[in-house]
């Protein structure tokens with residue numbers, strides 16, 4: 001795997017850990033536990049900032065754009081589907097938030113699980129189809145350039161310390177056995 005896609009795959013691992021925590025929390029709610037608003041507030045903040053702003057922005061603004069460049073030949077272009085899934089994820093999170101405000105258990109469960117399953121499937125497709133395709137069709141020089149753009153985007157969009165904050169969220173969920 002190239003350095004470029006390794007960065008994104010590593011980020012997927014952190015997102016998957018939070019998704020695993022969300023699924024366990026849903027299981028607990030189904031077993032009778034009341035909704036833990038603090039847990040979901042932390043999880044939504046992670047999704048919006050780390051998964052969306054930090055990770056999806058690298059895909060949408062940098063990698064996908066490069067793969068859609070006229071100089072790149074793709075026989076089958078999966079980018080539109082990937083973008084559509086990012087949007088579906090955002091809708092699930094919006095509706096999860098509404099479910100929490102309404103203290104609506106069914107809405108919380110449906111949207112939290114909807115997001116979890118969507119993203120698991122999405123990440124599987126990117127790790128196994130899209131990223132290998134990117135490694136194939138983008139020249140090593142372009143891949144290096146994009147890796148540098150990732151670093152610049154991180155600095156522009158994320159205050160210093162923000163990345164560490166979200167990695168500590170992942171660790172805190174793990175420590176709590178989530």
Ligand SMILES: [Fe+2]
Pocket residue numbers: 056059082086122126
């Ligand atoms: Fe994605």
Ligand SMILES: [Fe+2]
Pocket residue numbers: 008012055056059123126
């Ligand atoms: Fe991704």
